[in-house]
Structures are given as structure tokens and as C-alpha cells.
Amino acid sequence: MKYEAGLQKDRAEKKSLIIEHLHSLQDANPKQFLSEDDLKKCAKEFNLTMAEVYGIASYYSMFSLKPRGKYIIRLCKSSVCHMMGAENMASKIESLCKTKFGNTSANDLFTLEYAECLGQCEKAPAMMINKNVHGSLNPESLEKIIENLKKENA
Amino acid sequence: MIAEKRISLARIEKINADSIDDSLKAGAYNGLKKALTMNPEEMIEKFEKSGLRGRGGAGFPTGLKQKFTRSSCLDCEKYIICNADEGEPGTFKDRVIMERDPHMLIEGMIIAAYVIGASRGFIYIRGEYQRSIEVLQKAIEDSNKNGFLGENVLGSGFNFNLELRLGAGSYLCGEELTLLESLEGKRGYPRIKPPFPAQKGLWESPTLINNVETFSHLPAILNEGLDWYTSLGTEESKGTKIFTITGRVQKPGFYEMEMGCTLRELLFDIAGGMKDGYEFKGALLGGAAGTFVDESFLDIPLAYETLKARGATLGSGAILVLDQETDMPSLLHNLMDFFKHESCGKCVPCRVGTTMLTEMAAKLKNEPELIHKMTKEAHYMAETSLCPLGQSPILPLKSYREYYS
Numbered sequence A: 001m002k003y004e005a006g007l008q009k010d011r012a013e014k015k016s017l018i019i020e021h022l023h024s025l026q027d028a029n030p031k032q033f034l035s036e037d038d039l040k041k042c043a044k045e046f047n048l049t050m051a052e053v054y055g056i057a058s059y060y061s062m063f064s065l066k067p068r069g070k071y072i073i074r075l076c077k078s079s080v081c082h083m084m085g086a087e088n089m090a091s092k093i094e095s096l097c098k099t100k101f102g103n104t105s106a107n108d109l110f111t112l113e114y115a116e117c118l119g120q121c122e123k124a125p126a127m128m129i130n131k132n133v134h135g136s137l138n139p140e141s142l143e144k145i146i147e148n149l150k151k152e153n154a
Numbered sequence B: 001m002i003a004e005k006r007i008s009l010a011r012i013e014k015i016n017a018d019s020i021d022d023s024l025k026a027g028a029y030n031g032l033k034k035a036l037t038m039n040p041e042e043m044i045e046k047f048e049k050s051g052l053r054g055r056g057g058a059g060f061p062t063g064l065k066q067k068f069t070r071s072s073c074l075d076c077e078k079y080i081i082c083n084a085d086e087g088e089p090g091t092f093k094d095r096v097i098m099e100r101d102p103h104m105l106i107e108g109m110i111i112a113a114y115v116i117g118a119s120r121g122f123i124y125i126r127g128e129y130q131r132s133i134e135v136l137q138k139a140i141e142d143s144n145k146n147g148f149l150g151e152n153v154l155g156s157g158f159n160f161n162l163e164l165r166l167g168a169g170s171y172l173c174g175e176e177l178t179l180l181e182s183l184e185g186k187r188g189y190p191r192i193k194p195p196f197p198a199q200k201g202l203w204e205s206p207t208l209i210n211n212v213e214t215f216s217h218l219p220a221i222l223n224e225g226l227d228w229y230t231s232l233g234t235e236e237s238k239g240t241k242i243f244t245i246t247g248r249v250q251k252p253g254f255y256e257m258e259m260g261c262t263l264r265e266l267l268f269d270i271a272g273g274m275k276d277g278y279e280f281k282g283a284l285l286g287g288a289a290g291t292f293v294d295e296s297f298l299d300i301p302l303a304y305e306t307l308k309a310r311g312a313t314l315g316s317g318a319i320l321v322l323d324q325e326t327d328m329p330s331l332l333h334n335l336m337d338f339f340k341h342e343s344c345g346k347c348v349p350c351r352v353g354t355t356m357l358t359e360m361a362a363k364l365k366n367e368p369e370l371i372h373k374m375t376k377e378a379h380y381m382a383e384t385s386l387c388p389l390g391q392s393p394i395l396p397l398k399s400y401r402e403y404y405s
Ligand SMILES: Cc1cc2nc3c(=O)[nH]c(=O)nc-3n(C[C@H](O)[C@H](O)[C@H](O)COP(=O)(O)O)c2cc1C
Pocket: B053, B054, B055, B056, B057, B058, B059, B060, B083, B084, B085, B086, B087, B088, B171, B172, B173, B174, B175, B176, B177, B209, B210, B211, B212, B214, B215, B388, B389
């Protein structure tokens, strides 16, 4: 009996790494999302059903189940950024990236997403591009940041 | 004139966060060395007497929580968890501690683990905090290498392993019982209380959960002593608190103040006052799950008891300053939309209620009397929702009705 309890405990402890594992699968995917294949890999690794893995992956907002562009722009829309002009930034970003929030640009360069408070509120309005934070945004700084990325990928 | 008083942030200007040597020179782990020579029960008594209360928002007495967790079983496995999910809009104090003095947090956690008798700990950190994650990873490694973590901590016979666990974008996972579900690798659905984590937490074992800032007070209490600590703050709010002040102020940012300073002191003496052309109209204290206040609060001490007496909360210490141009109905709509987005949908009152509140808030500008209906709905939610998220919208709504409608 004792070793069975031990096994169960090991399994439970391992499961606490599932979010880490999904992060690393998503980071390794060139399209920055969790493909069906990724979910299968995860299910196998943790000895879970696909339904369970899907349930976890679909719950958390940092995980995407559809392919994304090279740069994921996550604009904060929570209270401080809202008050400091996030909505104007959103329309500026849409026009610079030539796509709408919730979508990926035709050239697969930009995916636009809204996020809740990113913990960068002293620099509101703020956003993240992949893992980097950009704060104190205004139309000019946005233009510079996004045009630079476009140039790097021209 | 009033000045900052730093405990959690005492070293941030003096050290490079990536260097444990810097931190050691500035006094890191001295509190731990003291702790290892002391009796855990005596130490708990000390933390109880210090008056320290949880800095994650609810303000629960820290020593008491340690006592419950320690006494919940004597020889069984116990765990310790740091809540570093920091998702309350307007709050970024924990990030500052983690990015700039990770050893302050780690030392606090080791002390707490020793006190309750835990041999494993986890820092549950939000996935967006990339820099904090990197700094903490290195700091944990360095702390292990220097014998503060791992087997036989500083030769004391006490073992303690500390690991990071990442979140992935969910405000609700900052709620302690939901955090446990997420840490166990599940969807972030809340658990029913009781049992409390102190009785049955991670993997059904007694678990102590505290906020980053809470842990970071423990070393100083041991180093500087009770008399010093209890001389800071007010009757029921001891020590210091980091406030994060945002909005149209001259110097938005983080400021660690003695508890009981006033909003006027914080805003005008410390944060430089309002930006040119803007007038102070009020504030939102404590984030989305916080309360609106008006000018009449400028001279009320920022402390648990004084704010509570006026129906307001300190919450996480977030202060969003409002000015004459702030579109209040739009801000309220933003808060309702936040709750709607973060509601997990498990129970009907909150799932339906947050949607209804968002819809009504959208019409509030043209139909100001809707605020009464909204408050009623939020009251109903507060009484029937499963977890504290559904019990939160009433806070901003009621105070909005009082001061801004
Ligand atoms: C919806 C919700 C979100 C929360 N988010 C956080 C958080 O991000 N960080 C935190 O420390 N506490 C958060 N809390 C409070 C925790 O449930 C808990 O009270 C806290 O971690 C206890 O630590 P303390 O006693 O040191 O404050 C949240 C509570 C609720 C209801």
C-alpha cells in the first residue's frame, strides 16, 4: 500500500510542472502556439487524456490554441492603462500592424492581443511584445517600435 | 516633511539584484542566521506581537497564520507558498521586490519555513514577469550554492528546498485556493473554503501562503527587534507598506511608507503632486477589487482600521489617482469588464452577474440611475457567489455610488 501512495504522490507532484511544460512547448513552436501535436506530447508526458490537457491549455490566457505571428503584441487594457489612453494606442497599433486585435497580420509578423494588468502601471499605457515590456506609450514611440520590427524583417 | 521608510525595499538602491555577494554585504540572510538559533514557537510569538498583517490584500495577521499552519500537524509534510501572482490592476510592488532584491523574499520564505516546519516551498509567479523569473532563478541557485537553501541549511540540520512555478495569465489564480489548484497543474477553478490552506492546502497537506511583501518583512523583524517594528505604523497597522501610485501625478511609481501616512502626504509630498493642469478629484484604492474615495479622504491615515471605519480598503496598496478629466462611468465599465473577463464561470451568480454589470456599466453615462440596480445586483452576487471574485464587484460599485453618482 505504501509504495502505491508514493507513486500517486510522485504523479501529483510531477503534474505541478504542467504549466511550465506547456510554456516551453509553446515557446519552442515557431508559430508560438500549442498545436494538437504539442498537446499530444504533453498528454503523453504527463499520462493525461487529451481532454484534460486541452482543459488546462484553454483556461490560461497566455496559451494560444491557434497559430500566432512572430511578434505577439499584448496591450494592457486594465484600469490604469485604460485611463492613460490605451484605447488610442490600440487603434494606432491596429493601423501600424495592419490587422485588428484578436488577429494576426497577413504577413504573419504581428498578432494583436489584449491583456489585463501587466504590472507595469507606472509606465501606463504599457504593452509586451513577446517577452519584452514597452511602457509610457504614445503614438510616436509606438510607431518607432513597430516600424523597427518591420524593418528588421523586411 | 514626510519621507519614505523602507523595509522590503531597504536594499534596492545598494545592490545589484543579480549579485548575492552584494546582497550579503548589505546584510542579506542575517535574519535567517538569527532565526536558526531561535525556537520556532518563540519566533511565531514574535511575529504575532509584531502586528504584521498580510500584504496581499486581505490583511490577515501573519503570525496567527503561521501558528495555525504549524500546529495543524506536528510530524506531517507541510508546504510554504509565496503568492507572486500579482494581478490586481495598478499593483506592481511585488515585482519591484523580486526584480531588485530577490534575496529579501527568499530569506523571508526560509525563515517562515523554519518556523512552521516545512521542508519544501514554491514561489507561484505570474508568467508575464519575465525579468522577475530570471532574477529569482539565479538567486535561488546562488542561495543554494551558499548553503542558505537545500540540505542542512547553514549546518543547522534544517532542510529546505525552494522552487519556482509559473502561472499563465489568470487573475483568479492569485486567490489562494485557486492558486493551489493551478500549482497542482489544474484549471484555475476555486476550491470551497473550509478547509483553509493551513489545514489542507497543497496536495492536501498544511500549507502556509503569503504574499511577496509579507515574507519580505520577516528578516527585519528578527534583525531590528519588536520594539523597533511596533514603533512604526498605527495601532492596528504596524510597519510599512509599499504603495503604487498611478494616474496623472508628477511621479507615478512605488513608495514604501510607514503605515498611517495620509494620501495627501503620499501624493503631494512624495509623488510630487498632480501633473500640470490636473486637479485631484479622488482615488481608487486597492485596484479593481478596491474602493473609490473622494477628496474627504486626503487626510485619513492610510491604515487598515482607519480606512475600514470609512468603508474603504487598503487592499494591495494600489492607488489610482483620479482627476477632473477622468471619465468615471468609463472607468467603472472598465472595472466591470475586468471582472467579467476574469470570472471563471463556475458559478451562475458571478458568470451571469459580471456580464450584466458590464452591460449596465456601458449605459451608465446616459442612465446614471442604473448605478442603484448595479449595486443591488452586486449585493446579490456577493451573497451567492462561490469565491471572493464574485464577492468583489460590490466594493467599487458601492463606493462609486456613494462618491461619484
Ligand atoms: C481574485 C483574487 C486575486 C488575488 N490575487 C492575489 C495576488 O495576486 N497576490 C497576492 O498576494 N494575493 C492575492 N489575493 C489574496 C490571496 O487570496 C491571499 O489572501 C494572500 O495571498 C495571502 O497572503 P498574505 O496573508 O501574505 O496577504 C487575491 C485574492 C482574490 C480573491
